[in-house]
Amino acid sequence: MEDLTPTKDSLDAIEIASRDEISALQLDRLKWSLRHAYENVAHYRNSFDAAGVHPDDLNSLEDLAKFPFTVKNDLRATYPFGMFAVPRDQVRRIHASSGTTGQPTVVGYTAGDLDNWGTVVARSLRAAGLKPGDVLHNAYGYGLFTGGMGIHLGADKLGLATVPISGGMTQRQVRLIEDFGATGITVTPSYSLSIIDEYAAQGLDPRKSPLKVGIFGAEPWTNAMRLEIEDAFDMHAVDIYGLSEVMGPGVASECVETKDGLHVWEDHFYPEIIHPETGEVLPDGELGELVFTSLTKEAFPVIRYRTRDLTRLLPGTARTMRRMEKVTGRSDDMIILRGVNVFPTQIEEQLMKVRELAPHFQLELNRVGHKDEMRVKVETLPDTVELGDQAGRDLSARVKQVVGVSVKVDVTSPGGVERSQGKAVRIVDNRPKE
Numbered sequence: 001m002e003d004l005t006p007t008k009d010s011l012d013a014i015e016i017a018s019r020d021e022i023s024a025l026q027l028d029r030l031k032w033s034l035r036h037a038y039e040n041v042a043h044y045r046n047s048f049d050a051a052g053v054h055p056d057d058l059n060s061l062e063d064l065a066k067f068p069f070t071v072k073n074d075l076r077a078t079y080p081f082g083m084f085a086v087p088r089d090q091v092r093r094i095h096a097s098s099g100t101t102g103q104p105t106v107v108g109y110t111a112g113d114l115d116n117w118g119t120v121v122a123r124s125l126r127a128a129g130l131k132p133g134d135v136l137h138n139a140y141g142y143g144l145f146t147g148g149m150g151i152h153l154g155a156d157k158l159g160l161a162t163v164p165i166s167g168g169m170t171q172r173q174v175r176l177i178e179d180f181g182a183t184g185i186t187v188t189p190s191y192s193l194s195i196i197d198e199y200a201a202q203g204l205d206p207r208k209s210p211l212k213v214g215i216f217g218a219e220p221w222t223n224a225m226r227l228e229i230e231d232a233f234d235m236h237a238v239d240i241y242g243l244s245e246v247m248g249p250g251v252a253s254e255c256v257e258t259k260d261g262l263h264v265w266e267d268h269f270y271p272e273i274i275h276p277e278t279g280e281v282l283p284d285g286e287l288g289e290l291v292f293t294s295l296t297k298e299a300f301p302v303i304r305y306r307t308r309d310l311t312r313l314l315p316g317t318a319r320t321m322r323r324m325e326k327v328t329g330r331s332d333d334m335i336i337l338r339g340v341n342v343f344p345t346q347i348e349e350q351l352m353k354v355r356e357l358a359p360h361f362q363l364e365l366n367r368v369g370h371k372d373e374m375r376v377k378v379e380t381l382p383d384t385v386e387l388g389d390q391a392g393r394d395l396s397a398r399v400k401q402v403v404g405v406s407v408k409v410d411v412t413s414p415g416g417v418e419r420s421q422g423k424a425v426r427i428v429d430n431r432p433k434e
């Protein structure tokens, strides 16, 4: 694989500024952001007042812990525009979550917010090793989802030639990567697996594709999956993280030269890790729930927004800004199976060790009698169909030994597991609702 390390002089100065400089900038911006939210959003005014705190009470970064959290339900309760902090004529973009599980959450951006979003995404794409002259195949969905259009903003800012293909129509994905000579791809890890399958279906070798780097996010994926994808395409694979409530893609991103976790773009987003039950702020290095406070957002400031994503904060390496470890999962996706906590990524990790099985999987939860049962649906590779039963037993034994739960493994022939065109649906819960 080619060395894609960006030159030092191509970075934004703040990416490699001293910690003191970064903290000083954060404190200034945090004071502004708290005041902006308090003065312009009724929800924040009420919640700060109820907690007996005022923006003037913040004299150090640690003082942020005195302020109340914001949760997804607060955003739902103010649907659609109750959390906006600017007059409507200043809003230039509106995105929203799909809302399949309830009221959608709506977020807004001013012209200045879009400019900052472009800056952090450009920074992320540059950290991945892309530069002007590169062709970016952007397979994140375009639409209300922030993936497609967010990446597009940053690619424009960095000066890439963007192919806004969006998700779906997998045959055409392969054709255009080849015909347009894409050197970078932005896509969910699960959809990239469908693209790899399609290469095989067309009799093409993905290792011969023009791609040099892929920037994967929007769902959890393991380092084992990284190696699988890097090997399949003979390219680098880096992680990009974000969520619509905080901005979209580009809140944090991995550097191609280190691939050791995602640098949080701390000049725009202030991270904390809290204990998920007590809400207490945990020191760097400890695993807990990630919480973000926006430092520059005008239209939709968020103060101590609880992401439900579990990770830990680590010191900077390739950049001075702190890293967050690869997200192991969302607290919402944690399955409690007969008293044991299980994340889909733990199953993925074991699956990747069974060479006869393809990297696609889905977890099905059923209630059998009074007990919960988990079935892991997997499939063989085209040339390992007859080894399926043995491979299934191997996976089940690994899960029992490493994760500590008994699961049933259903092995199908290739194509038996539902394919993703964006975020994969990992859990199908058939248990009766209590």
Ligand code: DLL
Pocket: 097, 140, 145, 146, 147, 148, 216, 217, 218, 219, 220, 221, 239, 240, 241, 242, 243, 244, 245, 248, 249, 250, 307, 309, 326, 327, 330
């Ligand atoms: O998924 C934004 C995005 C688009 C990020 C493209 C990266 C690439 P939402 O739809 O609001 O926004 O979903 C946010 O997805 O809270 C995490 O649970 C999960 N997520 C996002 N990136 C990662 C990642 C976009 N790199 C939710 N690793 C977040 C693990 C991720 N989970």
